[in-house]
Amino acid sequence: MVNLDEGAGLETTLSGHLNFLHERLSVIAPDVERIACALYDADEDLLKTFINSTRSGHVIRGYQYRLSESESLSYLAEANETRVIEDIPAALNTETAHSRYVLDEGYLSSFTVPMRYRGAFLGMIFFDSRTYGTFTPDLQRELTLYAQLITAGVASEFVAIRSIIGTIHVARDLTELRDIETGAHLERMARYARLIARGLVEPLDLTDEFVEAVFLFAPLHDIGKIGIPDRILLKPSRLDMDEWEIMRTHTTKGRAMVDTIARDLGMGALNREDVMGNIVELHHEALNGSGYPYGLEGEQIPLEARIVSVADIFDALTSARPYKPNWAIERAFDELDRLVAAGRIDGRIVSALAAQEGEVAEVMERHAEAAAWSA
Ligand SMILES: [Fe+2]
Ligand SMILES: [Fe+2]
Structure with missing residues (x-):
């Protein structure tokens, strides 16, 4: 059962798109239990939970942390590189609430993809699994495509809003x-x-x-x-x-x-x-x-x-x-x-x-x- 944040009208929301992609993905990769997308606020250097599709277990919401506090995520953002963790319990030793959440929920392997749009870093997409070594090179290639679709959805949303705010500034100035x-x-x-x-x-x-x-x-x-x-x-x-x-x-x-x-x-x-x-x-x-x-x-x-x-x-x-x-x-x-x-x-x-x-x-x-x- 897919764990949804919202009730009706889902297909028109970003969460709805994400859940739809997750369903499609589960045909080829049933072990991917969670897809979560965190947004980056450059002004305050914060990475914040945004939308997620979580098949079972607790959903993390209203959570944020400074990107600079995670050396590995900062590196991924800067270098625009993906990251595979094949054995999360062995790899994660930090004391952040997010690491605790990932361990508590029993996630054992993960794949992380930065979201970039026109050169700007928008945030991170996390794919999590409750089995070790889920993210084979083949699956990584597949998921990179999914990540691009998710990024496009998020980016178009924000471009629309920026146009509105831009339009309003012009009106104000006029x-x-x-x-x-x-x-x-x-x-x-x-x-x-x-x-x-x-x-x-x-x-x-x-x-x-x-x-x-x-x-x-x-x-x-x-x-x-x-x-x-x-x-x-x-x-x-x-x-x-x-x-x-x-x-x-x-x-x-x-x-x-x-x-x-x-x-x-x-x-x-x-x-x-x-x-x-x-x-x-x-x-x-x-x-x-x-x-x-x-x-x-x-x-x-x-x-x-x-x-x-x-x-x-x-x-x-x-x-x-x-x-x-x-x-x-x-x-x-x-x-x-x-x-x-x-x-x-x-x-x-x-x-x-x-x-x-x-x-x-x-x-x-x-x-x-x-x-x-x-x-
Ligand atoms: Fe007013
Ligand atoms: Fe005011």
């Missing part, structure tokens, strides 16, 4: 949008959103694909402000009621924009749950129904929108704005707690962020300077 939403704000809030999503993987049974989608689409949350006239967007004094009404339409305007872009660019699996549209349209909704544009309540607000809302507020609190200095982390969390008590934001989401205070401080430090969001 409208000469000058806003407090700096590139550094977008970098930070996207990372806070990812920390939150990752912290919720276990309790809410989320997939790694969802975590990545939240991270990729979070910076688009205010894209609809492109459609707000400068006299309102840049007004130094308080907005009047009519102006507020117009300002609030950045949610629905943004939704229309990303829908058009997604249609034109043929968005793939990473947006299948409409994570992008939900973030853009619903990031100002509040749990108690006091938000906009629809006054949705509680779980009516999709998780991705609730996450981005907290990440956005947290970054606004901890950043200097024309009307306030930057608040210390503790003070910002006090304010988030107050918003939880007031019924506006989700306490589990705030807790997930608060539980990772060290990582939060790291993001803050790393992205303190205004560095433009780059796709």
